[in-house]
Amino acid sequence: MKTGRVFSGARPTGRQHLGNYLGAIKNYVALQDDYDCLYCIVDLHALTTLDEFEDLRQNCAEMALDWLAAGIEPAETIIFVQSQVPQVTELHTILSMFTPLGKLTDLPTFKEKVAQHPHNVNYGLVGYPVLMTADITLYRAGIVPVGVDQASHLEFAREIVRTFNYRTRSQALIEPQMKNTEFPKVLGTDGVQKMSKSLNNDIELAATPEVTLQRVMSMVTDPQRARRTDPGRPEVCNVFTLHQTFSPAEAPSIERECRAAGIGCVDCKKILSQNINAGLAPFRARRAELAQNSRLVWDILDEGARRARVLADATLQDVKAAVGLP
Numbered sequence: 379m380k381t382g383r384v385f386s387g388a389r390p391t392g393r394q395h396l397g398n399y400l401g402a403i404k405n406y407v408a409l410q411d412d413y414d415c416l417y418c419i420v421d422l423h424a425l426t427t428l429d430e431f432e433d434l435r436q437n438c439a440e441m442a443l444d445w446l447a448a449g450i451e452p453a454e455t456i457i458f459v460q461s462q463v464p465q466v467t468e469l470h471t472i473l474s475m476f477t478p479l480g481k482l483t484d485l486p487t488f489k490e491k492v493a494q495h496p497h498n499v500n501y502g503l504v505g506y507p508v509l510m511t512a513d514i515t516l517y518r519a520g521i522v523p524v525g526v527d528q529a530s531h532l533e534f535a536r537e538i539v540r541t542f543n544y545r546t547r548s549q550a551l552i553e554p555q556m557k558n559t560e561f562p563k564v565l566g567t568d569g570v571q572k573m574s575k576s577l578n579n580d581i582e583l584a585a586t587p588e589v590t591l592q593r594v595m596s597m598v599t600d601p602q603r604a605r606r607t608d609p610g611r612p613e614v615c616n617v618f619t620l621h622q623t624f625s626p627a628e629a630p631s632i633e634r635e636c637r638a639a640g641i642g643c644v645d646c647k648k649i650l651s652q653n654i655n656a657g658l659a660p661f662r663a664r665r666a667e668l669a670q671n672s673r674l675v676w677d678i679l680d681e682g683a684r685r686a687r688v689l690a691d692a693t694l695q696d697v698k699a700a701v702g703l704p
């Protein structure tokens with residue numbers, strides 16, 4: 379028995395990495411047991427910061443393949459691309475009339491984006507949280523899984539909904555609830571920054587075993603461990619952090635051996651790479667199978683969008699009625 383509707387969106391960043399998997403996708407898969415879920419590839423949001431557009435479509439497909447191979451079940455979950463439900467742009471326009479501009483430009487995330495993309499401070503960037511509110515409310519999602527760092531965004535969405543319902547004296551929109559979830563922050567191969575494609579410190583889920591080995595071998599370990607004979611400190615080593623996920627049975631002995639300098643970083647990384655490859659083998663096999671039929675992923679996304687549009691139309695009808703649009 380499902381107990382509510384969940385919405386979550388992620389930008390089409392193409393092939394997903396271990397950070398995306400442990401920090402988002404794994405949770406997406408688990409939520410399907412208890413909720414009706416909509417998972418959206420937010421390509422319109424991506425346009426706010428893109429300089430080049432030619433990879434966008436392919437990145438949507440690559441990301442969807444990873445989601446599907448990881449266990450997102452399209453028979454129950456609606457998985458779709460944001461722009462294929464154009465109703466979201468209509469709701470975005472209507473909601474923008476209920477959103478004070480000063481609040482948008484005051485948001486720390488807006489200021490961050492301005493600092494990151496000073497050459498391209500576009501109108502879409504300012505309206506990003508409004509579009510996000512439209513994403514969630516268009517499908518009457520009651521629940522949005524968020525980590526602590528995203529909580530302020532959802533609070534803002536809730537405010538827009540309250541303002542809209544209050545000013546239109548309607549209940550056309552549902553105020554979404556946060557589902558606080560602890561998302562682990564997965565560090566990249568540099569051992570310092572968050573794993574991210576743009577920092578080139580990532581390990582792709584769909585990488586070959588050889589590339590995975592190369593990437594793991596490039597990982598930065600305990601910087602104080604200069605020689606093989608020096609004892610290591612697993613608590614500051616990202617290789618060990620990943621062992622805890624991918625080598626649960628061996629992690630205690632690896633920790634002991636590292637502290638006693640019984641195992642060197644090279645061997646420790648080889649074991650990690652083997653275990654990542656073994657752990658991801660079923661995922662990679664499923665992905666390769668899905669990718670064989672190049673239409674399949676788009677058929678699934680098109681069907682997801684079709685189902686999403688049905689939900690969207692119903693909401694939009696209520697919203698338009700609330701503001702007196704014909």
Ligand code: ADP
Nearest residue numbers: 388389391397398401402562563564572573574
């Ligand atoms: P977005 O702009 O949608 O956040 P990202 O590719 O940065 O796109 O992230 C997609 C999802 O994966 C988000 O939920 C994000 O929190 C999660 N994620 C990305 N990188 C990491 C990481 N290194 N550790 C944990 N979670 C991550």
